[in-house]
Amino acid sequence: MHRLSLLWIAVAVCSxxxxxDLRLPIALVPDPALSxxxxxxxxxxxESWNVEVGTRLSVSRSSTATQQVPILLxxxxxxxxxxxxxxxxxxxxxxxxxxxNDLKRFHQVTLHELGHVVNIRGHADDPLAVMSAQSGExxxxxxxxxxxxxxxxxxxxxxxxxDIARRIGTSLSRPVLVQAAGGRTIAIWAxxxxxxxxxxxxxxxxxxxxxxxxxxxxASASWIRPLASADGFxxxxxxxxxxxxxxxxxxxxxxxxxxxxxxxxVVRKIDFEREVTDLSTAAVGQDLYLALTTKxxxxxxxxxxxxxxxxxxxxxAPPQIDEAWGQLVTLGGALHLVLRQQLGLRVDRLxxxxxxxESLPLSVQAPxxxxxxxxxxxxxxxxxxxxxxxxxxxxxxRVVRExxxxxxxxxxxVQLPGHVGHTLLSMAGTPCGLGLGVNQATETQMxxxxxxxxxxxxxxxxxxxxxxxxxxxxxxxxxxxxxxxxFLAVWRDLHAWDKELEVRSRCF
Amino acid sequence: VLGTRxxxxxGHVRLLISLFLLTASSVATAAPAVxxxxxxxxxxWSLLVEGGLLVPVPSNSQTLRGTVGLAGSRLLLGERLExxxxxxxxxxxISTDIAASARAGFRFSLGPLQLTPGARLGYVAMHVxxxxxxxxWTGALLINPGFDLSLGLTRYLELRxxxxxxxxxxxxxxxxxxxxxxxxxxRF
Numbered sequence: 001m002h003r004l005s006l007l008w009i010a011v012a013v014c015s016x017x018x019x020x021d022l023r024l025p026i027a028l029v030p031d032p033a034l035s036x037x038x039x040x041x042x043x044x045x046x047e048s049w050n051v052e053v054g055t056r057l058s059v060s061r062s063s064t065a066t067q068q069v070p071i072l073l074x075x076x077x078x079x080x081x082x083x084x085x086x087x088x089x090x091x092x093x094x095x096x097x098x099x100x101n102d103l104k105r106f107h108q109v110t111l112h113e114l115g116h117v118v119n120i121r122g123h124a125d126d127p128l129a130v131m132s133a134q135s136g137e138x139x140x141x142x143x144x145x146x147x148x149x150x151x152x153x154x155x156x157x158x159x160x161x162x163d164i165a166r167r168i169g170t171s172l173s174r175p176v177l178v179q180a181a182g183g184r185t186i187a188i189w190a191x192x193x194x195x196x197x198x199x200x201x202x203x204x205x206x207x208x209x210x211x212x213x214x215x216x217x218x219a220s221a222s223w224i225r226p227l228a229s230a231d232g233f234x235x236x237x238x239x240x241x242x243x244x245x246x247x248x249x250x251x252x253x254x255x256x257x258x259x260x261x262x263x264x265x266v267v268r269k270i271d272f273e274r275e276v277t278d279l280s281t282a283a284v285g286q287d288l289y290l291a292l293t294t295k296x297x298x299x300x301x302x303x304x305x306x307x308x309x310x311x312x313x314x315x316x317a318p319p320q321i322d323e324a325w326g327q328l329v330t331l332g333g334a335l336h337l338v339l340r341q342q343l344g345l346r347v348d349r350l351x352x353x354x355x356x357x358e359s360l361p362l363s364v365q366a367p368x369x370x371x372x373x374x375x376x377x378x379x380x381x382x383x384x385x386x387x388x389x390x391x392x393x394x395x396x397x398r399v400v401r402e403x404x405x406x407x408x409x410x411x412x413x414v415q416l417p418g419h420v421g422h423t424l425l426s427m428a429g430t431p432c433g434l435g436l437g438v439n440q441a442t443e444t445q446m447x448x449x450x451x452x453x454x455x456x457x458x459x460x461x462x463x464x465x466x467x468x469x470x471x472x473x474x475x476x477x478x479x480x481x482x483x484x485x486x487f488l489a490v491w492r493d494l495h496a497w498d499k500e501l502e503v504r505s506r507c508f
Numbered sequence: 509v510l511g512t513r514x515x516x517x518x519g520h521v522r523l524l525i526s527l528f529l530l531t532a533s534s535v536a537t538a539a540p541a542v543x544x545x546x547x548x549x550x551x552x553w554s555l556l557v558e559g560g561l562l563v564p565v566p567s568n569s570q571t572l573r574g575t576v577g578l579a580g581s582r583l584l585l586g587e588r589l590e591x592x593x594x595x596x597x598x599x600x601x602i603s604t605d606i607a608a609s610a611r612a613g614f615r616f617s618l619g620p621l622q623l624t625p626g627a628r629l630g631y632v633a634m635h636v637x638x639x640x641x642x643x644x645w646t647g648a649l650l651i652n653p654g655f656d657l658s659l660g661l662t663r664y665l666e667l668r669x670x671x672x673x674x675x676x677x678x679x680x681x682x683x684x685x686x687x688x689x690x691x692x693x694x695r696f
Contacts, residue, residue: 075646076679079603079634080564086681094681098641105641 027065085116178226180233212253282328293325560689573598607632628652648679
């Protein structure tokens with residue numbers, strides 16, 4: 001018996017490295033054999049983890065960081081796995097050298113192995129998870145990845161709380177944010193038979209405070225449009241070809257409604273799913289206004305006015321403007337319409353019944369094209385209009401309302417780096433800056449980039465920064481909110497069957 | 509398979525080692541009849557044919573493998589030393605491998621069973637082919653501590669099984685795999 005013990009104890013002796021301290025930087029040292037493109041893949045995988053969980057992974061061939069992890073290619077690994085993270089004697093990642101021949105696969109394998117670098121010991125059961133040991137599926141971060149990370153690093157706190165991502169539910173349509181009364185930021189999203197809302201902590205992106213749900217009487221909600229109100233927020237949404245509205249008081253979360261809006265017959269015939277390209281709302285006094293842009297044969301802007309509490313229709317003229325689209329905003333308590341027509345872009349100040357009180361031309365532009373985008377937001381008492389035609393730079397206009405009327409205060413052109421796409425998705429502003437969310441569309445994914453502009457002179461004072469994780473094959477439709485120098489975004493994964501709803505908090 | 513992690517693997521090895529020690533300890537306590545094998549010394553040679561799996565730990569991939577070997581035994585210091593030379597061919601959807609190894613162990617009797625703890629050393633050459641990615645040859649040293657179970661069926665034929673068998677492969681890195689196998693030996 002003693003002899004047997006000696007035989008086996010010799011094999012059992014092994015030293016394994018301690019888990020890394022994630023509060024400190026971790027330098028990933030790439031194999032010298034890796035090409036620039038392959039090193040970039042490692043960088044993107046590292047950034048994905050940083051954005052996802054707040055780690056401090058970086059790629060450097062000459063780092064002085066005390067924690068360094070070689071990322072090496074290995075022929076032998078190919079015979080057993082796509083990648084191996086070794087904890088024997090020294091922490092190192094070895095990736096099958098054949099995998100490096102395909103950058104997409106190389107990224108997937110690297111992303112997975114970096115999960116082991118950040119101390120995750122096991123694997124996920126969900127085959128779609130980054131930490132799944134199964135191959136053959138597109139991997140993406142799912143809730144189980146976050147659970148594994150938290151279990152592996154129970155005391156870890158995100159780096160300065162600066163890059164945080166959480167999944168708080170699933171949404172059947174584009175989720176939205178509203179900065180409601182009392183400085184509360186509320187996320188609203190659609191489930192099968194209800195809208196759900198929850199207050200989000202800006203710093204941590206955690207659901208906290210007021211939360212509740214609003215029944216959606218006939219179907220799941222789409223085109224969710226929130227507005228801040230004196231005591232909370234109101235929200236309008238589309239169900240089929242019907243539009244409802246509800247009001248929520250905060251912090252109690254008490255819901256009044258939903259109430260169906262009495263749509264005119266011409267609007268009820270619209271196929272919202274296929275024909276509507278934009279829907280904006282504004283509230284002035286007791287009235288709720290809707291601007292509905294459709295892309296039927298010639299395109300049309302429908303302008304609607306309702307008595308907010310009862311939902312009854314009220315007169316508004318003109319009810320429809322052909323070959324135009326636009327957004328409604330409230331500036332200085334008055335209703336304004338940012339209108340894009342063949343002749344150009346302009347801002348109209350409207351009376352409650354729709355009469356144009358004054359009009360301020362912003363630009364004379366080329367004819368409208370399908371891929372034109374415009375966003376209008378009131379930021380720091382001024383109306384900021386962002387417009388983009390096809391792949392041109394973004395044109396920004398800052399409009400202020402003075403006693404003499406509307407005045408174009410600033411007009412700038414924001415150049416976009418080559419890797420940034422051409423669809424202007426969302427905009428949010430704070431005294432720190434104005435954030436623009438644009439996408440980068442490739443064959444397989446749409447990324448979201450954000451920059452920060454000075455809100456007064458509209459100059460870019462932060463580099464474009466990727467807001468979405470770079471590894472996902474999915475589409476984003478972000479809805480931004482901003483406070484100080486931090487942006488909060490909600491979106492859903494359009495490709496995932498469960499339409500996972502993610503909230504991301506990132507500072508600049 | 510996206511990856512394996514050796515700390516986990518080593519945890520499994522340690523578990524297996526513990527189980528083995530526990531088993532051996534139990535055998536020593538509960539079965540004092542453990543003796544040097546009384547296998548007929550008139551047939552010291554065995555021709556072995558085995559088949560089994562190679563499963564990297566933790567992993568979902570599997571490699572089928574077959575082994576042919578020649579084993580000889582003799583008494584050494586009062587106990588039966590068994591030496592084996594083997595040639596193994598492995599096959600999976602991405603790789604083929606061929607391994608040459610030598611194994612040494614002491615054979616004990618445990619009732620009708622023969623228990624042979626020992627260790628195998630060898631070298632394995634592996635050819636990997638991944639669709640759309642390419643092919644390559646690589647190799648690794650092979651270390652396989654473990655114990656064989658064998659059950660005599662006739663005077664010439666015995667069944668062999670290796671269940672708690674974990675191999676370590678080394679080529680500038682370690683990879684562990686669980687390698688259960690069953691087979692038969694023809695004694696002569």
